[in-house]
Amino acid sequence: MPEGHTIHKIAKDHSKLLVGRPIGVSSPQGRFAESAMRIDGAFLNRIEPRGKHLFYEWDSGEVGHVHLGLFGKFRVQVGPTLNDPIGEVRMRLTTETETAEIVTIDLSGPTICSLDAPDVRISILARLGPDPLRRNSKPDRMIDKIRASDRGIGDLIMDQSVVAGVGNVYRAEALFVLGIHPLKPGREFEVDELEALWETIRTMLRRGVSDGRIVTVSRDEVGIGRGRPIPREEATYAYKRDHCLKCGDEIRRIEIANRICYFCPTHQAR
Numbered sequence: 518m519p520e521g522h523t524i525h526k527i528a529k530d531h532s533k534l535l536v537g538r539p540i541g542v543s544s545p546q547g548r549f550a551e552s553a554m555r556i557d558g559a560f561l562n563r564i565e566p567r568g569k570h571l572f573y574e575w576d577s578g579e580v581g582h583v584h585l586g587l588f589g590k591f592r593v594q595v596g597p598t599l600n601d602p603i604g605e606v607r608m609r610l611t612t613e614t615e616t617a618e619i620v621t622i623d624l625s626g627p628t629i630c631s632l633d634a635p636d637v638r639i640s641i642l643a644r645l646g647p648d649p650l651r652r653n654s655k656p657d658r659m660i661d662k663i664r665a666s667d668r669g670i671g672d673l674i675m676d677q678s679v680v681a682g683v684g685n686v687y688r689a690e691a692l693f694v695l696g697i698h699p700l701k702p703g704r705e706f707e708v709d710e711l712e713a714l715w716e717t718i719r720t721m722l723r724r725g726v727s728d729g730r731i732v733t734v735s736r737d738e739v740g741i742g743r744g745r746p747i748p749r750e751e752a753t754y755a756y757k758r759d760h761c762l763k764c765g766d767e768i769r770r771i772e773i774a775n776r777i778c779y780f781c782p783t784h785q786a787r
């Protein structure tokens with residue numbers, strides 16, 4: 518599932534292509550057709566990323582909502598012609614640039630693609646924890662929720678109502694970097710440990726936005742010089758590794774919040 522960095526990058530990239538223009542909206546597959554008709558030709562004022570959610574502020578007053586879930590994908594095309602949709606395209610957004618190029622953004626396989634009254638966005642935001650990628654966001658609500666809970670930290674930080682945007686890879690990597698065992702209960706944390714966790718998550722997510730992918734290690738640590746991309750299987754400390762990058766110990770796998778959590782028993786001892 519895409520983590521928060523992907524959603525923020527999508528919002529940034531798509532905003533450049535779509536915001537401030539009239540947008541053709543359709544649903545080639547049909548499941549979004551009635552909603553698409555209501556905004557077809559409307560101006561898009563803003564695309565707002567929050568955790569793993571995207572909100573589309575249309576000048577008609579309605580708000581689009583997309584959650585990619587496990588299988589959702591966007592396909593962006595910019596070129597001289599409008600191409601036919603490939604596969605089951607739920608929502609198609611099209612516009613024309615100043616240089617008369619056609620922009621087409623096709624969304625397929627999302628968990629959510631809806632068009633709602635603005636209060637729906639407000640109620641979704643009320644249920645979400647703070648998003649470390651938002652400028653000026655504060656960790657206070659995350660810290661309070663964690664410290665009031667008996668649940669393990671590896672479960673808590675995947676909970677979008679605790680902190681928004683963290684998925685399975687950043688969970689494993691942030692806990693590894695700080696040497697935290699994923700089953701350590703929320704109640705056992707001090708405030709400063711959770712502030713450090715927030716900063717670590719924020720730094721990792723920001724790097725993910727600028728790299729366009731998840732890399733948590735440094736080039737030195739994996740011995741890969743500049744000019745060559747770090748391969749996926751080398752890009753993390755613990756996630757999907759057989760052995761810890763730092764101590765060589767065997768990485769443990771346990772299921773937490775329905776996903777496999779990877780950790781080093783030496784670096785993240787209880």
Ligand SMILES: [Zn+2]
Nearest residue numbers: 761764781784
């Ligand atoms: Zn280790």
